[in-house]
Amino acid sequence: MLLALTLLGVVSFCTLDFGYRETSTRYEPGGLTVSLGRSGDSRTLEVENGEGERVETSLMSEWGPSLRTNLYRTADGNLGLIDFGATWMILQSPLRLEEAKPSKQWQYLGTFLRDGYKPGNQRQECMDTLMDGPPPPYRSWIYREWC
Numbered sequence: 001m002l003l004a005l006t007l008l009g010v011v012s013f014c015t016l017d018f019g020y021r022e023t024s025t026r027y028e029p030g031g032l033t034v035s036l037g038r039s040g041d042s043r044t045l046e047v048e049n050g051e052g053e054r055v056e057t058s059l060m061s062e063w064g065p066s067l068r069t070n071l072y073r074t075a076d077g078n079l080g081l082i083d084f085g086a087t088w089m090i091l092q093s094p095l096r097l098e099e100a101k102p103s104k105q106w107q108y109l110g111t112f113l114r115d116g117y118k119p120g121n122q123r124q125e126c127m128d129t130l131m132d133g134p135p136p137p138y139r140s141w142i143y144r145e146w147c
Contacts, residue, residue: 032090034079036069036112045069045081045088045097053095060085068113068147070125072106080106082139084127102138 031050036043036059043059059069060083072080079090082102089100110119111126126147 032079032092034071034081034090036117043067045083047090047095047097049092049095055095055097057088057097059083068111068127070111070127070142071109071117072102073109074100075103075105079109082127082142087138104139106139 033048035046035048037046038044044056045059046054046056048054060067067084069081069083072082074080074089078092080100080102081088081090087100087102088097090096091098108120108125110117111123112118113123124147125142127143128147129143
């Protein structure tokens with residue numbers, strides 16, 4: 001009986017989800033910080049500027065090891081993000097997130113993965129195709145079965 005309870009305790013501890021927080025470096029001279037966090041299967045995108053203003057939004061639920069969120073510099077100098085569930089542009093004055101359509105002119109900066117932020121020179125631009133349907137029409141070349 002004691003062995004069974006001990007094994008149950010070890011299995012329960014091993015399956016606990018302690019969550020994680022991924023943070024990028026600062027990208028803007030004004031001090032923008034882009035962060036991704038997870039608690040359980042919830043993922044949150046958070047943007048904070050140098051004045052302490054903060055905006056956040058929920059991302060697609062965590063379901064596997066390679067769900068990523070890519071970071072870009074847009075043609076007009078803002079930051080853009082592509083997550084499998086949506087695409088945003090980060091705008092300042094006031095700080096806000098707006099849904100956007102990515103363009104070929106967006107410059108890939110890096111990606112947020114489970115093990116933290118990786119700059120573009122360490123991880124290629126890629127998004128996993130999580131469903132059997134066709135990838136979104138914008139930047140469709142980045143979608144692969146496995147990144």
